[in-house]
Amino acid sequence: xxxxxxxxxxxxxxxxxxxxxxxxxxxxxxxxxAMAGQPRAARIVGGIAHQGPDDLPWHRLVNREGGLxxxxxxxxxxxxxLLQADDIGCVDYKIDNFGERRWRxxxxxxxxxxx
DNA sequence: CTCGTGACGGCGA
DNA sequence: ATCGCCGCCACGA
Numbered sequence: 001x002x003x004x005x006x007x008x009x010x011x012x013x014x015x016x017x018x019x020x021x022x023x024x025x026x027x028x029x030x031x032x033x034a035m036a037g038q039p040r041a042a043r044i045v046g047g048i049a050h051q052g053p054d055d056l057p058w059h060r061l062v063n064r065e066g067g068l069x070x071x072x073x074x075x076x077x078x079x080x081x082l083l084q085a086d087d088i089g090c091v092d093y094k095i096d097n098f099g100e101r102r103w104r105x106x107x108x109x110x111x112x113x114x115x
Numbered sequence: 116c117t118c119g120t121g122a123c124g125g126c127g128a
Numbered sequence: 129a130t131c132g133c134c135g136c137c138a139c140g141a
Contacts, residue, residue, distance in 0.1 A: 029123050030123065033124085041123090043135080044137045044138070045123075046121070048137080061122075063123065
């Protein structure tokens with residue numbers, strides 16, 4: 001697997017991971033950070049997100065509580081609309097642990113194996 | 116060059 | 129169970 005050279009660019013890694021994120025799933029900053037090899041760098045993911053290219057599905061990144069981050073431009077309304085556009089809509093993530101909407105590290109692993 | 120801050124989250128008290 | 133502190137990488141001043 002191509003895991004060892006993670007530090008080539010945490011940023012790049014995040015971008016790569018986001019491109020692997022299925023359109024019908026959501027993930028958390030923390031999980032994404034963990035996938036990139038830095039379980040405690042969730043914050044960075046958010047920071048990177050805000051800087052990153054807009055061709056990436058940032059709206060499908062949610063915080064641990066299941067809602068979009070506080071500082072998203074336009075507020076949660078925009079986020080919600082984008083999620084609905086992806087046929088996800090509003091979900092009580094917090095309650096049912098994202099149900100099947102959550103994209104977890106093991107899903108990434110599974111994804112890579114299937115490739 | 117250094118310093119501070121940030122779309123967050125884990126862990127200790 | 130809640131509250132608060134620390135950390136992680138990148139980027140702007």
